[in-house]
Amino acid sequence: MTTIQHISTSRRIKDRVVQGLVYLAFAAAVVPLVSVLWLVISNGLARFDLEFLTHSMNGIGARDAHGGAYHAIIGTLTQVLLAGVISVPIGLFTAIYLVEYGNNGRLSRAISFFVDVMTGIPSVVAGLFVFAFWILFLGFEYSGWAGALALSILMMPTVVRSAEEMLRLVPNDLREASYALGVAKWRTIVKVVLPTAFTGIVTGVMLAVARVAGETAPLLMTVFFTNSINHDPFSGPQMGLPLFVFDQAARPNDTAVDRAWTGALTLILIVMLLNLVARLIAWWRSPARAR
């Protein structure tokens, strides 16, 4: 016969110790995050004003305190948007192929393998590739579009992977229920599978956007540096925010370094804002809302 046992002291101690370790690990993970945020906010807030958001660096002397990142903000937004326009459809269709049509055949395994390889491409290599292929080989000029091409190379595998995960989470029951109603396969995918996975796909896309929005290396060789505003991503050099930060931080005077901090703060805010918008879209489309 077994008796009711009391928790032994050694188990109590073990429990405490492990609990302490978990908290410690959490703190260790949060400390860098908070300190980065704190540094960026405290250093960047000084120049975070209307002038910074509405002016470019055109005509600002090496030691002048004024100027802003409008040209870089515009550049980053258009480049990331273009990169998304290229890579989201391709990534989504690839994921749909892998999950719905691939049947784990030879082609789908090959695609999976190359997507994994692409995930591991260093961002500078993506930039080099676009530089060598688009600018040197095909002879196009430096432009925001070239930057977007480099970013899309980085974005695509992330979109494929996250969309694939989300599509695989959709229960097969739902597909069968739809087939049993006499709905064709493609309509089942469009009307049943994609809406069910929508929230997750949006989150995945946003993670991909957040990843590429801060990339400096691929832009370095593709968009070129400029101090002036260029609304047209298809012609002429166009700045990007990471590049702006990189450029300003490398200058010797404090006014430029201040601008770099503010640029970093702006970048973080843009990514946060995009995330917020995505959350809103996901919330608005989620089925739980109607309850």
Place this chain on the structure above:
Amino acid sequence: MSKQIQVSGLDAYYGSHKAIEDVSMTIEPRSITAFIGPSGCGKSTFLRTLNRMHEVIPGARVEGKVLLDGEDLYAPTVEPVSVRRMIGMVFQRPNPFPTMSIYENVAAGLRLNGRVGKSEMDGIVEESLKGANLWNEVKDRLNKPGAGLSGGQQQRLCIARAIAVRPQVLLMDEPCSALDPISTLAIEDLMAKLKDQYTIVIVTHNMQQAARVSDRTAFFNLSEQGKPGKVVEMDETSRMFTNPSQKATEDYITGRFG
């Protein structure tokens, strides 16, 4: 609008594994036919071959003939999607579309297949929900998600969804196995009502249910594990349960095995 199904010499495979062998039977219109038999003997597989759902599984294929009022469903020119539109299916686990409201769930089959006017759709949704004995419970919350209903209500929602496309035949794969007795009773009543209009085929593990609701019963079994399943016997339900011609049927029904 219900049709007769004639099956002859049907084999179904999963890859190289033969799941059922040489099944032949006639399923009469406006009646309920029950399939009974131990787990893994191919009842569900056979049911899924009747509306070409079997081939949805990668590697699965079918040999033999299934005639719906004389028309071969497996003829090479037949569009499987149109077969499924004519032969509806209700699954073991209730599976309403989670992104859709109750209304949209019922309308899904029609809406996903083409355009239907709003007022006509309203009529069809109401009629289907009434047909599934669910209208009174949900008429005030048609825009709420279908997934918010109880299990029994969800299953009736799935039946409403299946009958909304006006099929000729309704296949039910253990529709009550996840439900409580009250919901089961509701669905059995519903089947009795629907059989005036539809050909109904039901797979069940519940002997009493088969005896209660069905007109004819087929007993499936396999000679040993790994061998394909076969139809041992098919007859009027009353005779199957009182005086079966095969010893195996009697043993199964009386609970001596399986």
